[in-house]
Amino acid sequence: TSAEARYGLGSVYLKQEKNTESRASFEQATKLNANYPDTLPNAWNNLGLLATREGRTDQAIVSFQEALRQSPGYWIALENLGNAYRQQRRWDAARDALQRAVDARPREPEANYSLAMVFAQMDDTVRAYEYLQKALQLRPTYPEALNNLGILYLRTRRRDEAVAKFEECIRVAPEFDQSYLNLARVYSLEGNPDKAHAVLSDLL
Numbered sequence: 001t002s003a004e005a006r007y008g009l010g011s012v013y014l015k016q017e018k019n020t021e022s023r024a025s026f027e028q029a030t031k032l033n034a035n036y037p038d039t040l041p042n043a044w045n046n047l048g049l050l051a052t053r054e055g056r057t058d059q060a061i062v063s064f065q066e067a068l069r070q071s072p073g074y075w076i077a078l079e080n081l082g083n084a085y086r087q088q089r090r091w092d093a094a095r096d097a098l099q100r101a102v103d104a105r106p107r108e109p110e111a112n113y114s115l116a117m118v119f120a121q122m123d124d125t126v127r128a129y130e131y132l133q134k135a136l137q138l139r140p141t142y143p144e145a146l147n148n149l150g151i152l153y154l155r156t157r158r159r160d161e162a163v164a165k166f167e168e169c170i171r172v173a174p175e176f177d178q179s180y181l182n183l184a185r186v187y188s189l190e191g192n193p194d195k196a197h198a199v200l201s202d203l204l
Contacts, residue, residue: 003032003039014044014046020033023050041071048080052087060084075104079111086118094118102131113145120148125156150182157158162186172200 010025013066030044042204064081067074082098085091098115105111129152135145150165163186169179180203187196 001032001128002164003034003043004036005030006032007039007043010043010046013049019050019054022032023047038071041067041074041077044070045074045077045080048077048084052080052084057084057087061088063156073104075101075108075111078104079108079114082111082118086114086121089121091118091122095122107138109135109142109145112138113142113148116145117148120152125152128152141172143169143176145177146172147179147182150179154182154186159186 006025006029010022010138012028013019013022013025016022017081018051026043026047028037030040030047034191035038040185044063044067048060048067051057051060051063055146061081061084064077064084067077067142071077077099078097082094085097086096095115098111098118101111102108102115112131112135116135119125119128119131129149132145132149133149135142136149139145146165146169150162153159153162153165163183166179166183166186169176173179180199184196184199184203187199
């Protein structure tokens, strides 16, 4: 009858990627009285993560919303909710949730990055650039942020800065393939197949 024990067991199963057992434990935890205020919001948030992992985004949103109903300032659930809305391309809802997450934890690189991606989808390149820069200030070797800053530079016709970001991403995260592909695409479109070939050979 311990919500904390059920939550702890669910967390172990979650790390082992045993989704069925993890979900059952978290669901049991939510039906019990908790001794600590964070137990039930955490259980609901993890139910949302499991639903996301299984492609059930609608159910994930319900779980994240319940976590936030019980703990309105729970920034992890805000970030997860915003990213779930991103998956559904509900840009206004995603922006609102992620802005709240950033306001709650301004030094969280993932939240800043996710908010930047929402602004990029909404064609607000100024704010997308602002939040990508914040994410990189907080984590200078953030490959997704470096790569997407390069793409943003391309969209705003800043070719040399885009190439520099793709090259920087390749240097700091050589296992991340997207920057190789984007840099090769730049060279190919410029009619420089030898350089494109060299970049792709490096990737291979």
